[in-house]
Amino acid sequence: YGDHRDLHLSIRRQRQMCIRDRYYRLEYSSVFSSSNYSNLHSILPDVSPGFKLGFISDFSIYYPFDLRTLLQVSFQEFKVDYLYDDGTVFSDVRPATFLESPILIKYKSKRRKNSRMFIIGGIKPSLEIGAKNKDEAGKDILELRAFDVSLEIGFGADLFFPLFKLSPEIRYSRGLFNMINDNSRNEYNLPIDKIIIHNISFFFTFEGGPK
Numbered sequence: 001y002g003d004h005r006d007l008h009l010s011i012r013r014q015r016q017m018c019i020r021d022r023y024y025r026l027e028y029s030s031v032f033s034s035s036n037y038s039n040l041h042s043i044l045p046d047v048s049p050g051f052k053l054g055f056i057s058d059f060s061i062y063y064p065f066d067l068r069t070l071l072q073v074s075f076q077e078f079k080v081d082y083l084y085d086d087g088t089v090f091s092d093v094r095p096a097t098f099l100e101s102p103i104l105i106k107y108k109s110k111r112r113k114n115s116r117m118f119i120i121g122g123i124k125p126s127l128e129i130g131a132k133n134k135d136e137a138g139k140d141i142l143e144l145r146a147f148d149v150s151l152e153i154g155f156g157a158d159l160f161f162p163l164f165k166l167s168p169e170i171r172y173s174r175g176l177f178n179m180i181n182d183n184s185r186n187e188y189n190l191p192i193d194k195i196i197i198h199n200i201s202f203f204f205t206f207e208g209g210p211k
Helices: none
Strands: 010-028 040-046 048-062 065-084 089-100 103-108 115-131 147-160 164-175 192-208
Touching (some): 010 040, 010 065, 048 089, 065 115, 147 192
Antiparallel strands (some): 010 048, 010 192, 048 065, 065 089, 089 115, 103 115, 115 147, 147 164
16 A cells, blocks of 8 residues: 655545543532532542544645544443442443544654554543433433543554554543533532543544555
């Protein structure tokens, strides 16, 4: 599979799939230690797997840098456990769907035979477009913000085959915004002061194919 190094603008469209672990990192508010929550021992977020599918546009402007834009749909599940002193546990399992559009810079090494390494980083805006986070009474539980922006950094390899290129990649991202909405407080999110979303993702990107 060819590897073009033209200095003029070239655009390559690729397909990508991803397996990821996404989790909350939370901080307690002062309300957590108040008498109203004296029977609440802790609130523990759990790591939950997910996956996403998307398309990539690569803009090769100046070797060895590429500008990469993506459009992805991400399917996630969040889990938070409320542990009480009497041993009971209330679990909030929250499936959600996100529309993501990362903007990344890719720095690639020289190609050696049929492989090369790269590092990648940038920002990722994301918008929640579907979620189920209601209790049996139909009341919202965490009522998190729908929009977030994350910083992303990762590394991977381009593996060249006769008809296509395969690029496995590992990427870490950290949200920049506190997802707690102060205008939508309830008994579930009141003990929480801050929630930041973290991701560890494993990507497989495909380019090319039989013509």
